[in-house]
Amino acid sequence: MTRAVSVEDRGFTLGDGVFDTALALNGVMFGRAAHLDRLCAAAVAIGIKVERASIEAAVDTALTSEPSIIRTTVTRGSAALGLWPAQPGEPTIVVTSVPWSPALLGQPLRLVTATVPRNERSPVSNLKALGYLDHILAAREAAEHGADDALILNTGGRVACTTIANVFVLKDGRLATPPLREGCLPGIVRALVLELAPALGLVVDETPLLPGDLREADAVFATNSVRFIRRVTTLDGITLPDRARDVLEQLRMALLARAEAECGSDPRAVN
Structure with a gap:
C-alpha cells in the first residue's frame, strides 16, 4: 500500500524520529520482539508517544512470504514550526519492504x-x-x-x-x-x-x-x-x-x- 507523508512531517524536516531494520523470512520477522522492543524504547527515549499495537499492525501489513528487509520508521508527525512543538501531532509510522537475498550473507x-x-x-x-x-x-x-x-x-x-x-x-x-x-x-x-x-x-x-x-x-x-x-x-x-x-x-x-x-x-x- 502506498501513502503520502506530509512535507511538514518532522521526520522529513528535522530528522525527528527513529527507525529499525530487520530481516523477514516466510512472513516472519526474525527477532521481531527484540526489534520492536528496541524501536519502542527509542521512541520513548526521544519523547514520541506511539502505541506498540499500531507499530505491530503496520509491520504486519508489510510482511509477505518473500524474503525481505523490513524497515520501520516512527516520526513525531507533523507539527507547527519550531524545534519543540507545543502540540505535537499524531506520530507517523511507515513500514517499507524490499527484497533480500542470501547472497548478502558471508560477504567479506x-x-x-x-x-x-x-x-x-x-x-x-x-x-x-x-x-x-x-x-x-x-x-x-x-x-x-x-x-x-x-x-x-x-x-x-x-x-x-x-x-x-x-x-x-x-x-x-x-x-x-x-x-x-x-x-x-x-x-x-x-x-x-x-x-x-x-x-x-x-x-x-x-x-x-x-x-x-x-x-x-x-x-x-x-x-x-x-x-x-x-x-x-x-x-x-x-x-x-x-x-x-x-x-x-x-x-x-x-x-x-x-x-x-x-x-x-x-x-x-x-x-
Missing part, C-alpha cells in the same frame, strides 16, 4: 577508518535515530577509498561501530565488543552473538577496543540484522589475521540455526 568486509567521529556522549548514540548524516559521510569516505564500510571511532579514539554494524574481536578464545557506553548501537544480532558465544566455549567481554586491537586479533567481524556476520579482511588497506575461521563458522551456523528455528527456513536456502 574491507574497512577504512572514518575521519568522522561518533559522539558517545550524545543522548542518541545508542538509538537508531533518523539523523544519520555522520554515518553517511563516513560511508562516502569508505566508497572513495574503495572499501565496503567505514570503521567509526568515538571521540576518545576508541572503536564504536561501522556505519551499519557492530564490531567484534576474537583473540585467544575471548570474544570482545565495545560496550554501549562507547557509542555503539544495541544491535539485535550483537545481542544474539553475545548470547550464543559461551556455548561455543568463548569468553565474552564487553570492553573498550582500540584500532590496534583489531590488527592484533585472531579475527575481526561485524554484525547486523541483514547480513548476520561478515569477517573483516582489511583495515585501512592492511590485511587482518584470519586465525579463527572455525570459530566464526560456528557462530555463523548458530545464528543461521536460530533464524531457521524462528522463521521456518534456513536463510541460505531461500529463493
